[in-house]
Amino acid sequence: MIVDVRGETCPYPMLKAVEAMKKAPPGEVIEVYTDHAPALETIPTQAKRLGFTVEIEQTGSPEWRITLKRDIG
């Protein structure tokens, strides 16, 4: 599932990522595309609480792809 929140104002990038994690079926990989740097600070805690691992890759300046996978184990 792809969540493209580029251009969004604060706090929608985080809210939409959290919403996607809550709705994701087991095994679903969520890719969040954002240009909002504060999202990189808040999403890890929310992901951990919802049982997801986080991977952040810089794909532009400033643009990031945040890959969220459900923790197995």
Place this chain on the structure above:
Amino acid sequence: MSERSCLSSGRARTLAIPLYSAISLRSVLRISAGLIPALAIYLYVVKLQPPLAVFWLFGLAFGFVLQRSRFCFASSFRDIFLLKDGRVLKAIIIGMAIATLGFGLVMYNLVPNISREIFPVNAYVTPLGFHTVLAGIIFGLGMVMAGGCFSGTLYRLGEGYVASLATLVGILGGMGLLLHSWNWWWQNYISFQPRIWLPHFLGWTGAILVTLTLLLLFYLAVLWWESRGGVTARRPLTEQPLVTFGDQVRSLWRTAFVLPWPVVWGGVMLGILNVFEYLFERPWGLTGEVSRWSSGLLGLIRLSPGPIAAGAGPCAVGEASPDLLTWGLMINGGMILGSALAALLASEFKPRFPRQRRRYAQSLIGGALMGYGAGLASGCTIGAFFSAVPSLGLNGWVFGGGLAIGAYLGGKLIQRI
């Protein structure tokens, strides 16, 4: 870390940026775009009015620190309720604790012998009453709707967030509404309210100790609240191992100017800068200047609010200034450019347009609420809270309580729009 290349921008980029890209022509041009105006304005102002140039440097520094540490008063109060995350709120508390000690020393030099009639000049001790809570609630709701308070709006402008322009228009409009009703508020209510300054009741040591104790309890409350939300995880920052001297220098550069600063550093530096600004003249605040902008613009469209009854505190609303160059313009303008400079250095500057039209309306309304609330309280999250708590008055705490209520309501609201 996976080493897959990502092709969204057509170029693979990993975290290890080679040296040639760090000193490419493009990056030199990018950084100059921020540095040259900052220097030019400094040189221009320092010739005309040297003290104003100091405020310009303070403004640049505040904007720079806010951008680097992703500091945000709106998110601090909002995320406590929305995400049970107190990351930024804890940094604010630490900044206020540092400023409490510093302001204490500055004010002690201003008022060595405490007497009931004397208040330290330029401290943010304002009349305390029902209007303080109301202003906090209105401001808190507005800042969450707009996605940033006054300081947040200014530094987001510097980063290229176009919706912040709508917020700014809203702020000036809401402030205009308040200016038209200020005299009524002042004459019928605010002027009768007491200014409660703790050293009058507890002496210097008592006032500082009580304020620091309250801040510590506040911090512990945030920790407890966070733990109720479950585990707290922070973003892992994977950096390449350093081998050569070049690696070391590059890493130093990246730590200072490219990677985000831990938010707590932001709090510490803002607290220290605030003390220095008070040592120089007055604590950090934005609202008085915003009210003068609003008043001046209203005058241009023949809606001038007319004479304004005297308020209290450095952030009290006022009439349009006849001078174009004021200390407030230096601070507020410096914050925009300081943030732009930091964003350019970190390659984080980008014009960002929200996809939904309604975000502009949301920012405008949020800004209007903030403008009204800040005028009513004689201060925003900075002047009525971040600089007010260390001023050892009670008004900062009461406004902060209002901010929390407003941010809670705002958090409920923004999930629906």
